[in-house]
Amino acid sequence: MDSNSPMHIVLFPFMSKGHTIPILHLARLLLLRTGITVTIFTTHTNSPFIRQFLGDIQQSLISIIELEFPSNIPELPLGVESTDHLPSMSLFVPFADATKLMQPYFERSLNSLSTSGGVSCIISDGFLYWTQPSAEKFGIPRLVFYGMNNYAITICRVLAMDRSHLRLGPDEPFTVPGFPWIKLTLNDFEPVFNGSETEGPHFEFVLKTAIATGKSQGVVVNSLYELESAFVDYYNREFVPKAWCVGPFCLAEAPKFDQPREIPDWMKWLNQKSAEGRSVLYVAFGSQAEITQEQLREMAIGLERSKVSFLWVVKSKGEVLEELEEKVKGRGLLVREWVDQVEILRHESVNGFMSHCGWNSTLESICESVPILAWPMMAEQHLNARLVGDELGVGLRILASNGSVRGFVGAETVEKMVKELMEGEEGKKVRRKVKEVGEAARKAMEEGGSSWRSLDQLINETCR
Numbered sequence: 490m491d492s493n494s495p496m497h498i499v500l501f502p503f504m505s506k507g508h509t510i511p512i513l514h515l516a517r518l519l520l521l522r523t524g525i526t527v528t529i530f531t532t533h534t535n536s537p538f539i540r541q542f543l544g545d546i547q548q549s550l551i552s553i554i555e556l557e558f559p560s561n562i563p564e565l566p567l568g569v570e571s572t573d574h575l576p577s578m579s580l581f582v583p584f585a586d587a588t589k590l591m592q593p594y595f596e597r598s599l600n601s602l603s604t605s606g607g608v609s610c611i612i613s614d615g616f617l618y619w620t621q622p623s624a625e626k627f628g629i630p631r632l633v634f635y636g637m638n639n640y641a642i643t644i645c646r647v648l649a650m651d652r653s654h655l656r657l658g659p660d661e662p663f664t665v666p667g668f669p670w671i672k673l674t675l676n677d678f679e680p681v682f683n684g685s686e687t688e689g690p691h692f693e694f695v696l697k698t699a700i701a702t703g704k705s706q707g708v709v710v711n712s713l714y715e716l717e718s719a720f721v722d723y724y725n726r727e728f729v730p731k732a733w734c735v736g737p738f739c740l741a742e743a744p745k746f747d748q749p750r751e752i753p754d755w756m757k758w759l760n761q762k763s764a765e766g767r768s769v770l771y772v773a774f775g776s777q778a779e780i781t782q783e784q785l786r787e788m789a790i791g792l793e794r795s796k797v798s799f800l801w802v803v804k805s806k807g808e809v810l811e812e813l814e815e816k817v818k819g820r821g822l823l824v825r826e827w828v829d830q831v832e833i834l835r836h837e838s839v840n841g842f843m844s845h846c847g848w849n850s851t852l853e854s855i856c857e858s859v860p861i862l863a864w865p866m867m868a869e870q871h872l873n874a875r876l877v878g879d880e881l882g883v884g885l886r887i888l889a890s891n892g893s894v895r896g897f898v899g900a901e902t903v904e905k906m907v908k909e910l911m912e913g914e915e916g917k918k919v920r921r922k923v924k925e926v927g928e929a930a931r932k933a934m935e936e937g938g939s940s941w942r943s944l945d946q947l948i949n950e951t952c953r
């Protein structure tokens with residue numbers, strides 16, 4: 490990169506924590522390069538989280554522009570500006586589509602940025618498909634951030650063309666063309682990603698994002714080449730626009746805070762657990778998962794019976810959790826507030842992560858060399874679980890009681906799999922492997938590593 494030419498990169502994350510956090514890490518990574526300034530677009534309500542997350546970053550290098558989120562959408566509750574606060578994920582498409590109403594304000598801001606120094610490129614979330622025509626209008630290259638890995642992106646694109654799997658039953662295994670070793674089932678996908686849903690609002694939305702991505706300059710992937718080289722190579726040979734592996738973003742340096750922070754209770758509890766060595770299972774299912782009361786009960790019973798120490802960050806409510814809290818006092822801790830997940834995974838007491846396999850959580854676990862007990866819930870998480878269990882060998886997969894990848898999981902399975910991960914032979918195997926892969930991830934992000942070089946190339950080749 491030519492350090493003499495100052496660059497100004499606009500970042501526009503989608504309004505959910507899982508999509509915003511990696512973009513904020515990316516902002517840090519970009520600012521490690523000399524001569525780059527960054528502007529982040531967001532909404533009023535999401536802005537405080539972003540400002541806090543960026544912590545110590547110099548104000549001269551980063552600006553935040555707050556847009557008005559549309560308040561007149563009948564389907565959406567007033568004041569909700571993030572999918573994390575939607576009463577149900579069934580409102581996802583109306584929410585995502587509503588963001589388009591910010592387009593005139595976005596363009597007005599782009600116009601003033603363009604006249605005051607210019608914009609070198611825009612990196613916006615794939616869900617914000619309408620930023621593509623805006624970028625074109627101002628002649629600014631746009632890159633797309635999807636928050637998915639190459640494995641999932643590639644498989645979904647392959648299956649969108651080869652439709653032979655559609656005649657199979659939901660749990661019948663099939664091989665993905667081009668990848669003879671991969672066996673999947675229709676149940677590993679949301680219908681909109683395996684080609685079986687071809688109409689309706691969700692399909693229309695995915696189509697709009699795909700068309701806009703097709704017109705962009707490239708896809709920025711939060712992953713490293715070494716993790717999934719077969720998929721990166723295949724994608725870049727068969728499809729456009731180019732996919733750039735420039736992660737894992739979570740390895741960007743964490744923010745530093747001026748004020749000493751009060752130690753949260755969960756940290757005190759983890760510190761106490763250090764006396765027992767690496768004994769704690771961290772349990773969390775991200776910010777979006779909707780878990781039924783019946784399933785929560787089985788999780789709770791399984792965790793209790795496993796006799797393993799656990800820290801469960803739980804977004805759900807229910808009597809069953811209060812009962813569990815009583816029963817496992819000392820051995821288990823339930824936390825209902827926002828935690829610093831990376832800090833937990835980095836803690837010396839933590840030895841396993843029961844996770845929904847959101848891609849950020851998966852990468853964070855790998856980077857901290859913590860093996861995963863994969864329990865996917867929605868979106869592309871089932872594919873991530875396959876990647877974790879079958880492809881990388883950094884975790885074990887929980888299957889439903891009927892053997893399917895989707896469905897109800899009984900307490901006995903929870904108990905058995907928790908014990909296996911924390912104490913069993915399979916657990917030892919995946920623990921060894923996750924250390925190897927974690928090491929590769931750290932190397933990729935060092936100066937001169939594959940992701941570092943790839944980010945430099947991306948800036949050189951796509952930014953004006």
Ligand code: UDP
Nearest residue numbers: 507510775776777827828830847848849850
């Ligand atoms: N996260 C966190 N604290 C919480 C809940 C979530 O720090 O209490 C972070 C987590 O570390 C990750 C992101 O939020 O970076 C969640 O993203 P992911 O892709 O794992 O799941 P999603 O929430 O999008 O389903």
